[in-house]
Amino acid sequence: MVDSTHHDPAVNSCVTPVTGNRFVLYGDFDGDGQPDTLTEHFFSEIDNRETNKYYKDMDYDLQVRLNDQQEPCSFMTCSNDYIDTLNTGNGGVFGLSWLKNEGDLNGDGTDEVSYISDWADWSNLNTCHLVTWRRHRWEELYRFPINELSIPDTGDSSGAGTHFPGFIRKIKPGKMMVQFDNMGTPDSAIIRIR
């Protein structure tokens, strides 16, 4: 298999890969009372293996270009064999920029997960996804626009939300407050979920 990153004439052949962050999230995502662990992975579909997200001392435009050549695939696997892989982005992605256990928002006994993919683009507009493991699959309960500038730089793999309260707040089972981006202006709304 050809590693196309080494065949871009505009790129110095001695680029230094930087692995980058991998999120790890703890919770009970199937509600069986046993703890589960979600672990972020960043694969290149060229060789179907874990790969680097970035390159050392390289400007963003080139990072995006090399990212594209890797044919990246961003997903999370679970320590619980009964919980499927959660796909979070294919192609043009640097993995995740946000991942949080939101607790049991809909009151059915399982913890919900919010995540934001770190797209390899030039826009601050992005989407926060709220998902739950239900009926043997990951189901999206809600999604809303966010501005990437509001995401804290967590910088480690301990999971997001340690200082920043997050985008979602539970009001009561089945009812939540969402902080979203309303065409450039921070806004909030009360949302019902089931």
Ligand SMILES: [Ca+2]
């Ligand atoms: Ca569990």
Ligand SMILES: [Ca+2]
């Ligand atoms: Ca739940």
